[in-house]
Amino acid sequence: MLDPDRTAITFRYELWRSAAAGILETAGSTFLLLIALRWFHAGAMAKAIVAASGSVGLLCSPVVVSFVNTRGWPVSMAASRILAVGAIGFLIAAAVPVQGLFVIASVISMASSAAIIPLLTQMYQENYPEAQRGRRFSRTVMVRIATAAVFAKFAGDLLTNHLEWFRGLLVIFASAFAVGSYCLHCCPTRPLVSDGGGHPLRALRFVKQDALFRRTLICWMLMGFANLMMLPLRVEYLGNPHYGLKLSAATIALLTGVIPNLARLCLSPVWGHLFDRMNFFALRVTLNVGFAIGILSFFTTNSFTGMVIGAIIYGISNAGGDVAWSLWVTKFAPSDRVADYMSVHTFLTGVRGVLAPMAAFYVVTVFPLVGVAVIASVLIIAATLILIPEIRESKGARKAPALVEEVSE
Numbered sequence: 579m580l581d582p583d584r585t586a587i588t589f590r591y592e593l594w595r596s597a598a599a600g601i602l603e604t605a606g607s608t609f610l611l612l613i614a615l616r617w618f619h620a621g622a623m624a625k626a627i628v629a630a631s632g633s634v635g636l637l638c639s640p641v642v643v644s645f646v647n648t649r650g651w652p653v654s655m656a657a658s659r660i661l662a663v664g665a666i667g668f669l670i671a672a673a674v675p676v677q678g679l680f681v682i683a684s685v686i687s688m689a690s691s692a693a694i695i696p697l698l699t700q701m702y703q704e705n706y707p708e709a710q711r712g713r714r715f716s717r718t719v720m721v722r723i724a725t726a727a728v729f730a731k732f733a734g735d736l737l738t739n740h741l742e743w744f745r746g747l748l749v750i751f752a753s754a755f756a757v758g759s760y761c762l763h764c765c766p767t768r769p770l771v772s773d774g775g776g777h778p779l780r781a782l783r784f785v786k787q788d789a790l791f792r793r794t795l796i797c798w799m800l801m802g803f804a805n806l807m808m809l810p811l812r813v814e815y816l817g818n819p820h821y822g823l824k825l826s827a828a829t830i831a832l833l834t835g836v837i838p839n840l841a842r843l844c845l846s847p848v849w850g851h852l853f854d855r856m857n858f859f860a861l862r863v864t865l866n867v868g869f870a871i872g873i874l875s876f877f878t879t880n881s882f883t884g885m886v887i888g889a890i891i892y893g894i895s896n897a898g899g900d901v902a903w904s905l906w907v908t909k910f911a912p913s914d915r916v917a918d919y920m921s922v923h924t925f926l927t928g929v930r931g932v933l934a935p936m937a938a939f940y941v942v943t944v945f946p947l948v949g950v951a952v953i954a955s956v957l958i959i960a961a962t963l964i965l966i967p968e969i970r971e972s973k974g975a976r977k978a979p980a981l982v983e984e985v986s987e
Contacts, residue, residue, distance in 0.1 A: 588705040588765045589714055595761035596718040598754040600725025602691055605751050606632050608834050609733055610684050611813045612827060613744045616737070618677040622939045629810035631685040633931020635692030639924040640779050642693045643917050647770040653701055653917065657694035658762040664690035665755035672748035687755065692928070694762075695904070696920035701767050703908050703916040709854060711908060712901055716850025719900050720843055727839035734831025741827070771914040781918035782925070791910060791919070793968070795926055800961035801866055802927060804954035806934035807941075808873050814939070815877065815947060816885075823880065833889050841893025842900070849898035858909055859968040862902060866962040868895030870955040877951035903927075 614620040614628045646656040664687040671683035706714050736743055785792050815821050816830045825833075852861055872895055876888025911919035941950050 584705045584766050585707065585714075588701065589718070591761040591764045592718045593721050595758045596722040597725045598757040598761070599691075600722040600727075601729050601754040602688075602751060602758075603722065603726045604730045604733060604831075604835050606688050606691075607809070608730060608813060608831055609737070609744075609747060610688070611810060612737065612817065612830065613747075614677075614680070614684075615813070615817055616827065617741055617744055618680060620677060620681070622943075624677065624681050625810070625814075626935045626939050627681055628684050629935035630932045631688035632692040633806070633928045633935075634685055635689030636695070636924040636928030636931055638689060638693045639696050639928065640781050640921040643696050643770070643781065643921040644779075646697065650769045652767045652769055653697040653704075654762045654765040654767040657697045657701075658759045660690050660694050661755050661759035661762065664688070665752045665759065668748045668752035668755065672745045672752065675745055687751070691755070691758075692924070695924050696917045699904060699907065699920040700770065700917035701765060702905065703913055704767055705765070708908070711905060712850040712853030713847070714850075715905060716846045716853075716901055719850075719897070720846045723839045723843040723846060723897075727836050727843065730831045730835025730839065731828075734828040734835070737831075738827040770917055779925075781921050784915075784919060784922055788910075790968075791922075793964070794906075794910075795923065797862075797961040797964045798923070799926060799930055800957045800964075801869065803930040803934050803937075804873075804957035804961075805869055806931050807938040808877070808951065808954050810935045811938050811942060811947065811950065812876065814942070821880075821947065833885055837886060837889040838893030838896060841890045842897040845894050845897040846900065849901050852898070853901045853905065857969060858902070858906060859965050861898065862906075863962050863965050863969065865895050865898045865902060866958050866965075868892075868898070870958040870962075873951050873954050873958075878948050 610628050610631070611625060614625050618624070620628070642656075642660070646653060649656070651659075667683040667687035667690070671680050671687075702711060702715060733747055736747065785795065812834050813830060816823055816825045816833060817827075849861075868891060872888050872892035874888075875891060876885055879885065879888075907919040907923055908916055938950070941953075945953070
C-alpha cells in the first residue's frame with residue numbers, strides 16, 4: 579500500500595519540475611538547433627549532433643542506472659545531481675559563445691536531462707498508485723506542455739528580433755535545470771534494489787529473456803527511428819532557405835512548438851485516462867497511425883494551413899506518446915525492475931536518436947523531403963502491422979506472468 583503522503587509530495591514537486599521541463603523541451607526541439615543554424619551557421623554534422631544531444635543521454639541511461647545502483651543513492655537524489663550538471667553546461671555555453679563549446683555544452687546538458695528518465699519512471703512506480711499513474715503523469719505533462727507553448731512563443735519572438743540575445747536564453751535553460759534539480763531533491767524515493775550484477779549494461783539481458791518485451795522494443799525501434807528522423811527536419815524544412823519557405827524564428831517556433839504543444843495540452847488528460855484503462859498495444863497502434871498521418875500532412879505541403887494541420891496531428895499523437903513512452907514498462911516489468919527495463923528502452927531510444935538525425939540530414943541530400951517523409955511513414959506502418967497480433971493475444975494492460983517468473987524479474 580502506497581503512502582498517500584509520498585504520492586502527494588511527489589506529485590506537488592513534479593508539477594513544479596514539469597514547468598521547468600517545458601522550458602527545456604523547447605531547447606531540445608527548437609531553439610538549440612535554431613541557434614546552431616541561424617547564429618553559428620553550423621554544418622550538417624554539428625546540427626545533427628545538437629539534434630541528437632538528448633539521445634546521447636538515453637544511450638547513457640543503463641550506465642547511469644548501474645552507477646546509481648552501485649552507489650546506493652535514492653533515485654530522486656541521483657536524478658537531482660545529474661540535472662545540476664545540465665545547469666552548469668548551459669551556463670558555460672552562455673559565458674563562452676563559440677560554436678564548438680556550444681555544441682559540446684548542448685550535448686552534456688540535454689543528455690543529463692534524458693539520462694535520468696529511468697530513475698523518474700522508478701519514482702513513479704514507487705510513489706504513484708497503479709490505477710492513477712497515467713492520470714497523474716498526464717497532469718504533470720499538461721503543465722510541461724503549457725509552459726513549453728508559452729515559452730516557445732516568447733523565445734521565438736525574442737530571437738526573431740534579437741538573435742544575439744540567445745545567450746540570455748541559455749541562462750534561462752540553466753535556471754530551468756536548477757529548478758528541476760531542487761524539485762527532485764525534495765521527492766522521497768528509495769535506492770534501487772541491487773541484483774548483484776556489476777556490468778553497466780546488464781539490464782540488456784531482459785531483451786533476451788522476455789519475448790514480449792523484445793517484440794515491443796523492435797516495433798518501437800521502427801516507429802521511433804522514423805519519428806526521430808523527421809523531428810529535426812521540421813526545423814530544417816521551415817528554417818533553411820533551400821526549401822523556399824523563408825519563415826521567421828517566431829513562425830518556426832509557432833509550427834514546431836506552440837501549435838503542437840497546444841494540441842498536446844488539450845489531449846494529454848485523455849491519453850492519460852486511456853493509458854490506465856486501454857489495451858496498451860491498441861493504444862500504441864492508434865498513436866502510430868497518428869504519427870504517420872502527421873508526418874505526411876506536414877511535409878507534403880508548403881501551405882501554411884497544411885503545416886498547421888500536420889502540427890496539430892503531430893501534437894495530438896505526441897500527447898499520447900508522452901504517456902506511453904514514459905510509463906509502458908510499468909505494465910510489464912516487476913516493480914523492483916522498472917528502472918532496469920526502462921533503461922533498456924531508453925538505451926535503444928538513444929541508439930535511434932543518435933542515428934536518426936544523422937541519417938535524416940544525409941538522406942535529405944539524396945531524396946526530396948517528401949520522399950523522406952514517405953519512407954518514415956512506411957516504417958511506422960510496418961511497426962504497426964507487427965503490433966496488431968499482440969492486440970489479439972493480450973487481455974489488456976497487465977504485467978506478463980512469464981516475465982515475472984523468468985527473472986523474478
